[in-house]
Amino acid sequence: MIQRLLHFLDASPVNFLAVRNIAHELEAHGFRRIDAASPLGHVSAGDRFFVTKNDSSIYAFRIGRKPLADQGFHMICAHSDSPTFRIKPNAEMTGEGGIVRLNTEVYGGPILSTWMDRPLTIAGRVITRGADALSPVTHLIHIRRPLMQISNLAIHFNRQVNDGVKLNRQKDMLPILGFVNDELERGNMLINLIVEELNRTATVTRDDIIDFDLYLADTTPACTFGAHNELISSGRLDDLSMCYAGLEALTAAHDSDTTQVLAIFDNEETGSQTKQGAGSPFLSYLLQRIALAQSGTAEAYYQAVERAFMISADNAHAFHPNYAEKYDPTNHPMLGGGPVIKFNAAQKYASDAVTAAVFAELCRKAGVPCQRFVNHSEVAGGSTLGNILASSIPLRGVDMGNAILAMHSCRETGSVADHEYCVKVFTTFYNE
Known part of the structure; x- marks a missing residue:
């Protein structure tokens, strides 16, 4: 599994190539490319398809056995760009x-x-x-x-x-x-x-x-390192590691009653306010078109949103032993400690007690450890996709990610175990 991630990272030095590689992997697993400018046509249970925007964002769908209006959708979001x-x-x-x-x-x-x-x-x-x-x-x-x-x-x-x-x-x-x-x-x-x-x-x-x-x-290849090869060194772990975890989960998941969605946006690192970013209505238009194709009524989309759940997957800050003073004293996730739920009192993240509980239960069901991150109260934090997307689609959701060191460095450090954990919990989520 880790070798596949390393290969993907090496083949995806920029957003455009990441999206091309994701598209090729989806096609190899039976997803068909559709043109957003063409009519969507009839949508049936089990249909698998994807759409791209600007060559730098991609949206994949596996249609559930039950209509969106009745069952909603399970969505994992990440972003293709890096500093x-x-x-x-x-x-x-x-x-x-x-x-x-x-x-x-x-x-x-x-x-x-x-x-x-x-x-x-x-x-x-x-x-x-x-x-x-x-x-x-x-x-x-x-x-x-x-x-x-x-x-x-x-x-x-x-x-x-x-x-x-x-x-x-x-x-x-x-x-x-x-x-x-x-x-x-x-x-x-x-x-x-x-x-x-x-x-x-x-x-x-x-x-x-x-x-x-x-x-x-x-040009330096991604690699593992450490006494037991337990760590990952690569550029663009933020956020291509989450993109690939979502892709691996979607292609491994089985058909279910609920429609499965993987949304990889661009331009998160510059604010998401582009036609291919999380601030765009493009994804909501696609979901509306699917709901309308299934039911013939716009009401189905609004019902689907109320029944949906979103995982906004963007890496979190791992505890750095050289800089302990920068971290919250009781909520500092460790490399290898499992996926991290992110909280912020200023609402920079979509997580709340209810959505965090949902994700924690998914981790328990998948047999995966779960951690929590809150900023040190004197250290300003960043923002991510969850709340930006929720401003156009009012989704229930959680912000999470794997813990990494040196976020936004040319070479970031992650954990082999955390990637494997993340794929497991994402697959469990899609199979619910």
Whole structure:
């Protein structure tokens, strides 16, 4: 199971590739891709299908034996994006000696220093001309070799570096791509690399390319470590580990009376307020269309929402033994201690006593330990998908996740046992 997760993480350096890989796995398990622009048609018990939005969010459904109006739906939500650096347009910056850097901007909230002095590459999507202006062609790209590095300033020029240095996002975080060999390469190094990579599977010229959404990605493979290989080291555990746990559970679950939903949103790291984010009405439209196809009445959707349950799956903070003072004294989850229910008095999370009790009982039924997380009262916490989604679909639900260390680092640390626990409880939830 863990090797499958590691493979998925390595193959999914950005949101677009994560969604493509999830789609391929769903198709291998009998789910069919449908186009949201086409009529949904008749919906029958046992139907399996999925929809994508913007190539970066995906919504999968297994229709239950009973209509949504009578049984509701069981939904697991996660997000496909992680903090990184986006390559800006006109990105090449050629300086003294012909050294080329790429102009980037920060996406989300990464720990900047963790991206330095490590081999990086690029991944994302490239847009080329299509049949007409409104129908461009999308190509996904992942160059699987080290291409660049964000290099630190030597300690000899910055003697205070180990006392803490504020990094300038525009100055300090620009990766070195290489050296210009001739004048024809000046200003064209990045586009030449893109064309070379695309021509492995297609025929594309520089003139065909209109635009791109490209991001930096670590090239170091995901791995296990520890005396007993009990820990996971990888980028993007937040939140691809939850995406994959939900996918493994959905494909392992059996048909039930209740419709099963896996919703993987994009742009959680930047607030979710996009057409492919949790703040969009897109998912609610899909659920309404399914309910209407089953019953012929809009009332069925509103009944389904009242009978539904949502698990908002986004990683939690594990207790770090070097920084005990940062954690709540009685609610600090441990690596390997099982899934974590997240609470917040300011309602940053969807969990309440009732929904937490539901999830705790699911864990008990699955034979899985369960933990709880509350922020130290002097430490501000983050937010996640649950309440954002509930603002458009008033769902009963719980915010949870597996405990990890170094959240938003280029390399995060998780637990092998926790991933296995999570898949078990998610599968139990879908089978209820």
